[in-house]
Amino acid sequence: MLAADRTDRYHLGMPVPKGSTIDPARTRATILRAATAVLYERGLDGVGVAELCARLGISKETLYRHFGAKDGLVEAMLQERSRRVTRRLAEVVEQAGDDPREQLTALFDALQGWYDDPVFRGCAMLNASAQHHDETVRALAARHLDRYLELLTGIAERAGAAAPDVLGRQLLMLVEGATVVAAQHDAGGVGEHARQAALTLLAASGSARSTPDRATRPRRRP
Amino acid sequence: MLAADRTDRYHLGMPVPKGSTIDPARTRATILRAATAVLYERGLDGVGVAELCARLGISKETLYRHFGAKDGLVEAMLQERSRRVTRRLAEVVEQAGDDPREQLTALFDALQGWYDDPVFRGCAMLNASAQHHDETVRALAARHLDRYLELLTGIAERAGAAAPDVLGRQLLMLVEGATVVAAQHDAGGVGEHARQAALTLLAASGSARSTPDRATRPRRRP
DNA sequence: CACGGATCGTACCGACCGGTTCGATCTATG
DNA sequence: CATAGATCGAACCGGTCGGTACGATCCGTG
Incomplete structure (x- = not known):
């Protein structure tokens, strides 16, 4: 040891x-x-x-x-992890080029790689939120989802979706749902199926890439 | 008290x-x-x-x-809740008629009703699985997802999807993702957005019954 | 009427857990 | 060489938790 x-x-x-x-x-x-x-x-x-x-x-x-205190460690840990994970995913998306379809593909491939990791135990933020009903931890989890949502809504906007914030929310559900299913139900191929679903939603989200400029919309946080 | x-x-x-x-x-x-x-x-x-x-x-x-023991109570509780919830959703689907689109709509409407309940705290099975790393609880959560998957795959089959098990998995991700997002991020409209996504996936799945603009095909292929 | 069963309320126990304290050790600095 | 700071290891403390034990109460049954 x-x-x-x-x-x-x-x-x-x-x-x-x-x-x-x-x-x-x-x-x-x-x-x-x-x-x-x-x-x-x-x-x-x-x-x-x-x-x-x-x-x-x-x-x-x-x-x-x-x-x-232990809570201090937990909070510092969750903050650092949320930042690190989000940054990593943003890099993956960025390195995938300009095509939103490629970006989504790269993102779900990265997720699948995470799911395949033997230490994968689901989303640490959501696990923590389920364990500590503490309000601070809940807020950290919500902020984590905010970061994800921002990333996904960005993709939706670049894709020229008719309602990028709606598509962003839907993609967020897919990402989190895939993570949950991979953690609790596995059976493999979760990332791939989620990716296909995401691409389908993207393709059906309105004029693809034809309206790059549009009125900016309000952002996160209820 | x-x-x-x-x-x-x-x-x-x-x-x-x-x-x-x-x-x-x-x-x-x-x-x-x-x-x-x-x-x-x-x-x-x-x-x-x-x-x-x-x-x-x-x-x-x-x-x-x-x-x-307390664990015995927890396990009995989770089993009973899983059975009850699954049965309730199955009833909702059944009462929505034969159209898979109507069935999905009813299902996500029911979920939205759940999300709106002030006592809503996310999926009890997943919460429990995140709290007790106990193997028994994990198995109960997996079984719970099995039940959901069975229900959703059934809808996909009745819709004549080309790959009903894949569509079932994707719908499962949507359901669980919507539940997670509703619990941790809310902001409302989660069920509706998830429903739209589900209908989009259904329409793109090569179905006969649910896409009016495609060649019709016989249903019911187990 | 006596008995067995289900229940209550309370007290109790051992284990563990988060957190504090203290003496000792080692390093860098002045 | 002396001091200050970071660390270790171990002991210690108060509180809580899961689980048990016991006497008392009330019921239906024989």
């Missing part, structure tokens, strides 16, 4: 390299990354602070100095 | 009516129904056994005699 025998040791399960100040910021980031993996796999309440710290190779005091 | 003052009292928060044997089966069903509501609203781990019993107006001993 850990490295370093009793003679020399320190910090995060590994002996501190030669001459390096223990950088708190780096420590915090490392804790965040490792804790995210454990809490995602086992659930927020599935692992206590003691075991969590043991797995990370840190002491409870270190964790509490960086995050104040 | 309770009825009955200190003079006469008994059983399930209400005084036992005049001459009636306390029927264990009825007691169990009543506990199940009331516990379902509380645990759905607050989360499986959001309310302890003590408080749960207080809310139901029963003693812990009674609960444990009927369900053995």
